[in-house]
Amino acid sequence: MSGQIDGEDGAGGAYRGNRDTAQVDMAMAVPRRSGPLTRPGARVVTPSRPVPGPRDVVEGPIPLPATESVPLDRICTVERHLDEILAAVPQPHPIELAVLDAQGLLCAEEVASQRALPAFDQAALDGYAARAEDVEAALPQAPVELAVVGESVAGASAPSSIGPGLALKVAAGAMLPAGADVVVPAVWTDQGTVRVAVHAGPPAGSYVRRTGDDVAPGDPAVQVGTPIGPAQISLLAAVGRERVLVRPRPRIAVLSAGTELVDVGTVPSPGQVVDVNSYALAAAARDAGAEAYRSGILPSDPRRLSEVLESQLLRSDLVLVAGTFATGGFDQVQEALTELGDMRFRQVTMHPGPSQGFGRLGRDEIPVICIPGEPVAALVAFEVFVRPAIRLMLGKRQLFRRTVQAVAGQQLVSPLGYRQYLHGTVMRHPDGGYVVEPVGDGTDALLARMARANCLIVIDEDVTEVAAGGLVTVMPLLLGG
Amino acid sequence: MSGQIDGEDGAGGAYRGNRDTAQVDMAMAVPRRSGPLTRPGARVVTPSRPVPGPRDVVEGPIPLPATESVPLDRICTVERHLDEILAAVPQPHPIELAVLDAQGLLCAEEVASQRALPAFDQAALDGYAARAEDVEAALPQAPVELAVVGESVAGASAPSSIGPGLALKVAAGAMLPAGADVVVPAVWTDQGTVRVAVHAGPPAGSYVRRTGDDVAPGDPAVQVGTPIGPAQISLLAAVGRERVLVRPRPRIAVLSAGTELVDVGTVPSPGQVVDVNSYALAAAARDAGAEAYRSGILPSDPRRLSEVLESQLLRSDLVLVAGTFATGGFDQVQEALTELGDMRFRQVTMHPGPSQGFGRLGRDEIPVICIPGEPVAALVAFEVFVRPAIRLMLGKRQLFRRTVQAVAGQQLVSPLGYRQYLHGTVMRHPDGGYVVEPVGDGTDALLARMARANCLIVIDEDVTEVAAGGLVTVMPLLLGG
Known part of the structure; x- marks a missing residue:
């Protein structure tokens, strides 16, 4: 389908809010706490009206001083991180x-x-090839009679020519005989085989596909x-x-990093978790159009780790690594990646999963995207950063999912300065438009809840609360869209 | 994605018009002929107003006597033919x-x-595991100090327990130590490693994922x-x-029938045409979710023909044959099919391509759908009959494509008594809603024109004309949808 009907850009396209705002207030709304939130280092935005109507989403640019916890050069907006990825992904050579x-x-x-289509003048339907001037006077009450000189079917090569007063019975697709300039539909005749009575004469050229009409x-x-x-x-x-x-499907290697990870066939010991990301992200990458390889859990031995990374760089157009970076304990992966080229780990002002990384590694400067290891945050980061990159590599004009505005069925809270992505369920409203509810209580995304969602709710950086009844941006997660 | 947002049935779902109407007036509007059309055997419907506004589509039940050309038991509405197919397709066994x-x-x-998810109490973010009662009084101007007893990362198995006045530094996903009932986000503290100053105390349970919270x-x-x-x-x-x-992908064999056909690698002689249907229909079947095999052109030798058909029946859940049936010259295919079981060829009141067939053949009563050989009519028949059957076999609840109402950008004419499917281009209108234009002049569909289309325009049986500005049903042909 061409782009005309799905012409809207997704949430990532239209940047709203202050591009250079740099806050690292990770405070989230405390669940089920009544009254305004007290957060150190952040002003609290409270709605001026207790029950705002639609479009009364509480907004306001509230710049906050960055905390000292993260160096400023490692803080980045969703747009800046995305722009950097999109600017760096290669366009694989056509195959x-x-x-x-x-x-x-x-x-x-x-x-x-190299050819004409159709390759020869042919009947557009079953009927009688004739001369238009012979049949133009035909009427149901005064039919014109023609002599049927034969029959031509599709695939027959050399039909006879016809002269005045003659007709050739033709099947749809059959070559038109020389001399004929019209096909009289069979249902406009008595369908005779020796002589045919024509009840109506279409104008010259009717029901004839001419050589090259199409191409x-x-x-x-x-x-x-x-x-x-x-x-x-x-x-x-x-x-x-x-x-x-x-434009070929980009080859994407999907890797998981984390010493807590065990493969799906293993029963996890206390503290261990099953690697779900390499499965879920390979599926998401295929759904986005990539040729995805699930390469599984990265080894923890530094030498083996580097070998695996290098071999993935050799066979991939993009490498995707999901893991818990920048929180200690997994620095061997960060180190191994950084040794292979210019790799940047940063805090992106989004929730869930602000810890993101991007670089171009190896001799061929293959893009490597690092996303959070928490499975819900990983699939959100995939939607926000990886799916648009895959679509760009595929040459698609529409990189982003279509978004719609929906009425929030319940209050939604969001950390100030962060773009919040919540999994939700969007439904058509009986009165038109859409209504959206977050899955769960909207503060913590878990796997079973995510699996019930059909959309992402996107709450801008400068919005801390959307009241029930307020409008919010929703990105339906249609598979294959 | 769940069905909530794409809940409309397609055109095939809501039957409009007279189910038992049986006309075989194949007359189409004569191209570019001004004034009302004269058709033998059919009343002509002329618009009462020259420039009707939206919703003024000319309608009216105009029962016509069937012509004698086709036996009445071989005439069938789109709905009846579709219902018969849908009632007969099997539900492949789960795999x-x-x-x-x-x-x-x-x-x-x-x-x-079999497991709890999460499998253990864990930190939902990076911070300090503590006792809520110890930190509840904390304020930015009056921080609470705790002694940090250590650090726990994701994947570590047995973290120490904590008592009053103590905290454990935890990474997101790390096991919570015994005694802790809250995680203080790192950004709400001074992030100390020996002692930590807490600036705000969240209520008990905050930022903790409890065992089994998810599943x-x-x-x-x-x-x-x-x-x-x-x-x-x-x-x-x-x-x-x-x-x-x-529910597995149904296995579909795609065959072309016709003595005029040559394979794509062959340069066609005069009268011959390239077999495009086995390619296009295999692609369409894959797009609909089937595992499609392109089996190519059926042999013309009767014995070989029967062998090929029988072998396809053995390995398929559905067999699709595109060919020019019931017009003479290809009866050996019809005969071979009929010998294998209950096979019905009939005229369906649709345009293009009224010649359709359906049966259940072979020992296992495999459904066989025969559709027209003309490539545009073949893809229309695929949309109308085969795609819903594939989706039913996949177990999908939504068998039909979503339809929208669009304003016709130009006059559309349609044969009375036939449901007409025209390829078109649908665009969003700047003022909302959709506008649709047929590709070409709307009377003859050719391959290059079809390739520019992004929708099918559906004109009901009882409508002979839609004026420019009138509303018409449109089925966007989104790939993968």
């Missing part, structure tokens, strides 16, 4: 694929037809940037193409 | 797949967790009928599932 394997990808060449030799058939779907495959085959140059 | 391969399919079992042992994790996406894969892995029972 030639069999037309059926090209499905879903973007055409990377101007396919000009003339040299005409562009499929153009650069066109998404290849069944209709394009149909056209490519018709012009004789068995293979076509396309 | 167990590795979780990553289950992506996009529907879960076919109730997955109950208790025995809780349902993923339920029957849930579409498996990244979030479900995450949850399945977390509860220790490497494999899951799902």
Whole structure:
């Protein structure tokens, strides 16, 4: 489908709020605490009206001094981190694929037809090829009779020509005989086989597909940037193409980092958790259009770790690592990554999962995106940073999911200075528009709750509270969209 | 994504018009002919107002006598043919797949967790595990000091317990020490390592994920009928599932029939055409969620033909044959099919492509759908009959594409008694809603034109004309939707 109907940019496209705001107040709303929140180092925004109506979302640019906990050069907005990733991801070279394997990808060449389509004048439907002037006077009450000289079916090569007073019975797709300039639909006749009575005469050219009507030799058939779907495959085959140059699926290696991780087949000991990220992120990357390899848990031995990372860089267009970075204990992964090139770990002003990393590593400067190890934060970071990067590598014009405005079914709170992403359930409202509810209580995202969600609720950095009934931005998580 | 947001049925769901109307007037509007159309055997519907506004689509039940050309028992509405297909397609048995391969399919079992998630009490963020009563009085101007007894990271097994006046530095995901009932976010403290000054005390339970908060042992994790996406894969892995029972992709064999057909690698002689249908339909079937095999052109030798058909029946859940049936010349395919079981060829009151067939053949009564050989009509028939059947086999609740009402940008004409499907381009209107234009002149669909379309325009059986500005039903052809 072309972009006309899904023309809106997603939340990542339209930046709202102060791009250079740099706060690291990680305070979240304390669950179920009544009254205004007291947070050290942050002003509290309280709604001026207790029950605001739609569009009364509490807003206001409230710059806060950054705390001392994180160096300023490691604090970054969602947009800046995303822009840096999008500016650095490579555009994989086009490759030639069999037309059926090209499905879903973007055409990377101007396919000009070497042939005319149709290749010959043909009947557009079952009927009688005739001369328009012979039948123009025909009426139901005064039919015109023609002699049927024969029959031509689709695939027959050399039909006879016809002269005045004659007709050739033709099947849809059959070659038109020389001399004929019209096909009289069979249902407008008595369907005779020796002689045919014609009850109506269509104008010259009717129900005839002329050579080249669809595509003339040299005409562009499929153009650069066109998404290849069944209709394009149909056209490519018709012009004789068995293979076509396309933007390939980017190859993405998905790795998990963390000494607490065990593989899914292992029963975790106390303190250990199952590696769910390499599965979930490989699935998400495939859904976004990538060719994803689940490479599993990174080894903790430094030498093996570097080997694994280097081998992934060699075979990938992008490497995705989910892990708990910058909190101590896993610095061997950060160190190993940093040894391979310019790798930056930073606090992005988003929740969940502000700890993000990006770099271009190895001889080929392969982009490496590090996202949080907490599984809900990992899938949020995937949506925000990785999916747009995959779509950019695929050549898609629409990098971001479509967003809609929805009425919040309950109060939503959000940390000041952070863009908050909450999993929710969005439904059509009987009166039109959408209503959204967070899954769970909206303060902590857990796996079972996330699995019940069908959208992300996006709350801007400068909003700390959306009252019940207020409007909020919602990103429906349609699979394959 | 759950069904809540895409809850509308497509055009096939809500039947409008007279179900038992049986007309075989194949007359189409004559291109570019001014004035009312004269059609033998059919009344002409002319608009009462020359420039009707929106909703003034010319309608009216105009029963017409059926022509004699087709026996009445071989005439059928779109709905009746579709209902027959949907009633007959099998529900393939669930199969167990590795979780990553289950992506996009529907879960076919109730997955109950054997484990608690989280498996242990843990910190929800980086901070200090403490006793809530110790820190409840803390204020920025009057911090509470605690002694830091150590540090616990994610994956560490046995953290020390803490008593009054003590704190344990914890990373997000780390096990909570015995005695602690709160995690003070690091940014609410001076982040000390020996002693820590706490500036605010959250209530007991804050920033703690308790054992089983997400999933208790025995809780349902993923339920029957849930579409498996990244979030479900995450949850399945977390509860220790490497494999899951799902509704499998139906296996669909795609065949082309027609003595005029040559394979795409061959340069067609005069009268011959390239087989585009087996490519385009295999692509469409994959896009709809099937595992499609392109089996190519059916042989014309009767014995070989029967062998190929029988072998396809053995390995398929559904067989799709595109070809020009019931117009003479290809009866060997019709004959071969009819010998294998109860196969019905009929005229469906739709345009393009009224010649449709359906049967259940072979020992296992495999459904066989025959659709027109003309490539545009073939893809229309795929949308109308085959895609809903594939989605039913996948277990999807939404069989039909979502439709929208759009303003016709130009006059559209349609044969009376036939449901007309026109390829078009739908765009959002600046003032809201949608505008749709047919590709080409709206009377003849050709491949290059179809490839520029992003929707099907659906004109009901009892409508012969939609004036420019009138409202018409549009089915956007989103890939993967």
